[in-house]
Amino acid sequence: MVAALVAGLLTVPVAACQGRGESHPDGFTVGLLLPGRALPRWERFDKPLIEKRLAERCPRCRVEYADAGNDPTRQRQQMTSMITRGVRVLILDAADTRALRSSIEEAHDAGVPVVAYDRLAEGPVSGFVSFDGARVGRLQAEALLTAMGDKAHGGNVVMMNGDPASPNAAWFRKGALSVLTGKVRIGRSYDTPGWSTENAHVNMSAAIAALRPEHIDGVLAANDAMAAGVISAFKGAHARTLPPVTGQDADLDAVRRIVRGEQYMTVYKPFRAEADAVAAMAVSLGRGGDPRDLATTAVDSPTTRHIPSVLLTPRAVTAGTVRQTLVKDGVYTMDQICGPVPRGRPPCSANRPHT
Known part of the structure; x- marks a missing residue:
């Protein structure tokens, strides 16, 4: 009986830690919340790239994705649902940076860090990844x-x-x-x-x-x-x-x-670099790390000062630089850009000046 009692007591700390995937420190759930499909980049680039980078940095992690359809109310509901289901960290591109403040406060109170992605939301976010606006x-x-x-x-x-x-x-x-x-x-x-x-x-x-x-x-x-x-x-x-x-x-x-x-x-805006930076910060936070170790600067929001941030460098693209930027980086091929050329038209050129 004593042995059974001791064995039972020894399990209590383990059970108490299983709330947010803590029984598997290297495997937890990351919530990914994007604003909607109004911009093609979210589904075409950001979502698959972030999922890929998270899988590379944390093979045992799981990603739970939600698309807000550009509806802040819907995104608040999605955040609450993810927090309730026990995500360890959230990556949020807010459909409305002010309207999501209460949900970010809810996540903070629940011990779920939020990384603001691409646009800086109000509230106690733990980190921010974007390009220099x-x-x-x-x-x-x-x-x-x-x-x-x-x-x-x-x-x-x-x-x-x-x-x-x-x-x-x-x-x-x-x-x-x-x-x-x-x-x-x-x-x-x-x-x-x-x-x-x-x-x-x-x-x-x-x-x-x-x-x-x-x-x-x-x-x-x-x-x-x-x-x-x-x-x-x-x-x-x-x-x-x-x-x-x-x-x-x-x-x-x-x-x-x-x-x-x-x-x-x-x-x-090289999306791969942005996806890699946000995945690194999310995984670090999920493992209890300090986002300042990855940040290159700090920014202020209307509600929060000195937010650890990564601000990446954007690049201008004109007809004369399509090949050495977008095509070189594998974003598109020339066939995708030009498509079938109708008979009688000159071939598509990514080096033609604006007229």
Whole structure:
């Protein structure tokens, strides 16, 4: 009886530690929450790359994935569900960085660290992995001025900014204005809820009606989805020529527009590096590590100071640099970019200048 009692007591500490996969320190569940399919990159690049990097760094770990469909309420429910089911750490790209604050506080209270991915959410996040947003805006503005040529001094620019609910939108805009201010006139500036093509089309149509297409010398569109709406608005207005238009995310459709001469540039953010950095931080936190050991800098959110962060370097891509960036890195092949060439048309070239 004494032996049985002792054996029973010895099991108590082990059982008490099994809440979040603690009985297997090298194997635990990582929750991955992405905002939705509005941007092609989430499903095409981020999700598979993060899952791959997590598997490489923690072969016994399991990934639980949820797509919010751009609905913050749905994402809050997904986070609560994951916390209840015992995930050890969360990787979160918030559909709304303010609306998810209470859920991040809930995770913190439950002892589940949250790594903010790509955009910085409010609340007690443990780490942040993204690209330097100010650098993104500067790359867009510098490329736009180059494409505008003589009109880079005193020309008229329309700014198609991102979703006002995202801190990244303000980050990009600030970087762009640091280059454009004092050089060009900002004829119109719009926020674009949802970063959507449709909203960008509506806003650009309004700018064209107010300014006339021939008086718009360039458009700084914050991402590729909005660039598509901008270009479609000019075509819908039967503009004789397209002004240079910027973008971001290196979406395949955008790269195709670039080699056709419709869109001037995009910003390529090497997704593999971002996925590797967030996987490293998540696995470290899941094993009880300190995110400061992996961080290269620290940033502040409206609620939290000195968040350990990794801010990576984005790259500008134009028609002349598609091969040495996107193709060289294996993001796309030339066949994917060019597709079948209709009879009578010249072959697709990723080195053709913008026209």
